[in-house]
Amino acid sequence: MRSSLLRVGVVAGASALVLATMPASLVSASPVTDPPAVDCQSVLAAPTLDAAFDAAAEAADVPSDLLRAVSYMQSRWEGHDGRVSNDGGYGMFNLKSTTTAVPDGAGKGSTDRSPRRTASQLERAAELTGIPASTVRSDDRANVCAAAALTASYAPDLNASTQPQRWTAAIARFGSADTFERQVLTTLREGRARTTSGGETVTLDGDPTVDVAPPSASDPETDCPPDLGCEWIPAGYEKLVPSDPDSTGNYGNHDKADRTGPGGPKLKYIVIHDTETAYDPTIGLVTDPGYLAWNYTIRSSDGHIANHLDPKDVGWHAGNWYVNAHSIGIEHEGWAGSAGWFTEAMYEQSAKLVRHLAHEHDIPLDRAHIIGHDQVPGVTSGATRNVHWDPGPYWDWEHYFDLVQAPIGQSAKNTSSVKAGDVVEVRGGYADNVNTITGCQQASPGSGDCVPGQGTNFVLAYQSPSLEAPLANDPGWKPNGAAGTTYASDISARIQSGHKLVVAEVRDEWLGVWWAGSLVWVHNPATRPVVLRTTAKTVTTTSTTAAPIFGRAYPEPEAYAPYEIPVQSIAPLEYTLGAGQTYAVSDDDVVTDYYYAQSFDGSIPDDRTDVKGELRYYQLWYAHKQVFVKADDVTLLDPGKRAVVPTRLPKITGEAKVGSALTVSNGRWSREVTDFRYTWLVGGRPVAGATGYTFTPRPADAGERVVAVVSVDDPALHPMLAPSLPTAKIQR
Template sequence: MVAALLLTLGSAAPSATAERPGPDALQRDFAAAAAEYSVPESVLLAVSYLQSRWDGHGGAPSVTGGYGPMHLTDARAALADAPHHSHEGEDPRGDTARPVPAPRVDADVPDLSALPARLRTLERAAALTGIPAERLRTSPGANIRGGAALLADAQRKLGQEPSADPADWYGAVARFSGADDTATARTFADDVYDVIRSGPARVTDSGQRVALAADSAVRPDTATAAGLGLRTVDADLTECPRSVACEWIPAPYEEFGEGDYGNHDKAQRPGSQSVDYIVIHDTEASWDTTLQLVQDPEYVSWQYSLRSSDGHVAQHLRLKDVGWHAGNWFVNAKSIGLEHEGFLVNPDAWYTEAMYRTSARLVRYLAHRYDIPLDRQHIIGHDNVPGTVPSTIPGMHTDPGPYWDWAHYFTLLGRSFVPTAGPGAAVVTIRPDYGSHRPAYTSCAKPADACAPHGSGAVRLHTAPEASAPLVKDAGLRPDGADSTDGVNDTGARASTGQQYAVAERRGDWTAIWYLGQKAWFHNPRSQPTAVGARAAVLTPREGLVEVPVYGRAYPEASAYPAGVPVQAVTPLPYKLLAGQRYVAGERTPGEYYYATTYDTSGHTVVRGQEVYYEIQFGHRVAFVKAADVRVLSR
């Protein structure tokens, strides 16, 4: 079993190469490697783009141990066991009507000799090129040569000539993916040829200018993939778009112990309840460990897992059923959970473009199927899910964290975050430039130690318009009144890309938003803005109310519960929405509670009341207020 690839900062040191290459050096490296190994330059560039978007990440490995622009894998570089959801004590079900499931932390120790070939491509590249493994890891030029050698070797093993026509390399590209099934290998190759047709160009994380000339006429010879000899996955029960390679690996619905069962609940969505949210997670574990855990009936569950190396998808639950993944039963009952192979606390354990693209296609499909708006109040991170009651707030999970690239993700979703109002608008959309915006974080490896500098989609919020001012407080995370911190897992003073907030004040290069019942300031200079103007409905306490309670779930009133279904408390969180403050209004939702505490589904009941709520962007996490307590202001 491959253990979690929690790659330490020490193993992620940047290259020691002394020279500072010119801004076109990487483009020349691609051209030279393509010529040396007789690989079409467009194929080499497109494969690299799908893996890394041509970034080198300072020589640091990806979440699956891949290095450099070509994502050559060397999983032996750093293996450590960090089982999924084993931290912070969150109840993934988030329902006080049932006992908290015990955490599972007994993942297998890895057998390094049994690592799959997809995690050892750097070793093969070293054998083919004669370039030392360390240089393949740290030198972008050498890494590109290694990738070209692997493509040429794949072409040769498929019995194909080293053609100058990109269309003849489809099979070799499919093999390069490292996928062990035909569908995923072909999906990877299809994406590479989409890249060739679109012709991207960008400046990399090291300041290199790289461009791929669009070839809209390329039509790959898909017959060249006939000899891959890969397995065929079981996709009969999967619910995925045709553009995604999906495998059915079911989570068990089993009874165990005395009156207990796992690891999800049967339901009849959307007939029983609407599906309103898609929750983005990272696994905090390797692919194999993730699959091991989701198949444990005494563990928890989610609908889909996505593999970093090639974007392969495994579906575990039918979409009509309810997974235990978000830590809030109201959200679980009305959401779909996507787990992405990755690690929040390692900023340089980067996600591949292949996984981002597959995830975006899957989310587009799900959003269309359930009429879910593509915005940040419906496509949320696990770190945006609210605590259910005051006591659960400190234990809520913080993935996918500040290093998930929401801006790029929503561009792939076809919903880029663009200004919809002028710079003086009453609402802003958070949108820093991911690559250049690098706020300092701590506690990635050890408490209080500085994290490696890295792009981030999150802005930090202060009590006054100056960088030296304390960070705003989060009364739920710190009931003692202590300030928030710059810890990577501290969400108390953080606004993330795509989230929208009502503006409270502006002073020079600083903007204040209403956040957790207070003014929260962030640096937003005109020369390099971290937010753009937006039009959105906002709400405020209705006239005569000094303050409005805020909730972590939208449960019905007590009188709505039938006999035999315990009334669930509607408990306010330790925050207040005060008169004069405004918050962006999201989903208007009826109070609902899905009562499901027995293995026998005949007793499962959806309780609906007359109480109606609004979801709001209240802090970093969303929250709910009763519609009767507020008035909505027009856009």
């Protein structure tokens, strides 16, 4: 049970006995003159994590389910192996390592509100339990016991039998006095059960008698659910030089528009960002008219939401003006390279907000419209290398879409039963989906070092069907043709959960799929399949000419004729959709427009006009991005029809010998090739060693047929041929 130290102060005791019976690795190196307030031995020895919660509750005299609920809302009962969270906390309870100044009587019913410096939660936990702070950070059971001791110290007049509602002041010390309290009490009322990444099962039975106070109302200026407690903190919209005329173009940090009215542009996307700094500095940036604006910022510790823009206005957050004009941007406190973690409190609040916005503005709840900043394309050739890659490899898209109530793949099961022509959707898992990441701190200063064993949100694409093969190339990220790498910001070969692909070939446990203009390979073993079969419209080229790919769906030049608005060039990206390649369509109803906004007060000719065009585009799943292709350059196939993948060998004609040219054709195109190899078959069986250009087969036995199996090896043809089909049989 909890020591009386928590109630009456320091008492004499058998500290030597406590130290003697604690494991040596958990004893602080510094001298201990008083016994710990909470004896954690039973907690450290608990056979299961679930039992550790009960043991900690008994040791500290606090409700065990309260501990479970607080921990769930911080980490979903994940300890993260001592890695720091995105708001500076450690372990299952996100215990902070920073010191704070709080009112002296906070949580004690005192009227004294004079500020004082307090030890960090980790320091205080070490004092209360006698366990070193380093162990509280890294050991799950130590973290549970430390949090129980802290909870008791935050409410010394309460005990385990006290109703949960009475513990709100203590709960607030782990999050906030409003949002987090309600999240914890709601979790207590509804219950939770989960198996952690370490295989520990924790169960919290719901208690319908728990009262949850009505939520704070969102500020009336916000575009939020009325009960989400959103705060209105407006972005800075000012002239950067106050003496400039109101017609100046020197202003910040967003543009006025009519996105929720008839003037447009229409809202189509929600872009998920991370802040790359803490919450308070982020608020300082968005309110600075000399910086950039986005729509919302969400705090990690408790999911508190600040709304900065009216949805009708355009923030400057995505690095692509077309996407800016059509999107809502949400910043989440955290770092893209952090192998740490985003709190459950933030995930849940963000998901509620996204669900509200998607419903209100008719935005599809899928991974093609609820996108990461890393899915936003560049705007011209060469620009892709400069776009951002947040929220990074550690944002749990699958869990997030579960919370949004639009699960990736819905009820479909992952499968290895896939064939050429199928459309599949990646669902690779998270905690048990470990991929090597390097350069975290270098790519995202503040992230800290990468941590081996951390779950990720993607599966890898390889250049050939082997785990030893080079990773796929993305010509936008690596125009020199280099293979993708494990570097934190290198998304060349990362196929995130929710991405749809068209299968061109299946080889054993490998799927050949189209990606960034090339055929790449995804490992899809039967023991752990990473894709599910799905449906989507698909596109392929209409000729032998590759179709250009675009980062913006801008109008044709004629659309600008009625206005005094400069024509915007329709410039392609580094990518193409090659002949014979097939990609899944993520939106066949793309808005073709350009929003013109150039002056502070909208007074220049045709300012704040949305130029709408007739040119049609399709939005595609292509590489790591969402991109656009002109409808006239491709053939669109409905989901009921199979993707355009050749089902018979292309025709190869000519004499298979050195110096000869073969003609390769498939009815839509033809090409002469001189670079080929062949294998002789006798009686339908290959002759050992009989490959190349110089082998002369033995005479055929009676009834045998001698055939050369010719393999075309012309790189120019690779994008034009399905990988299993660049061969044909030529009878001698």
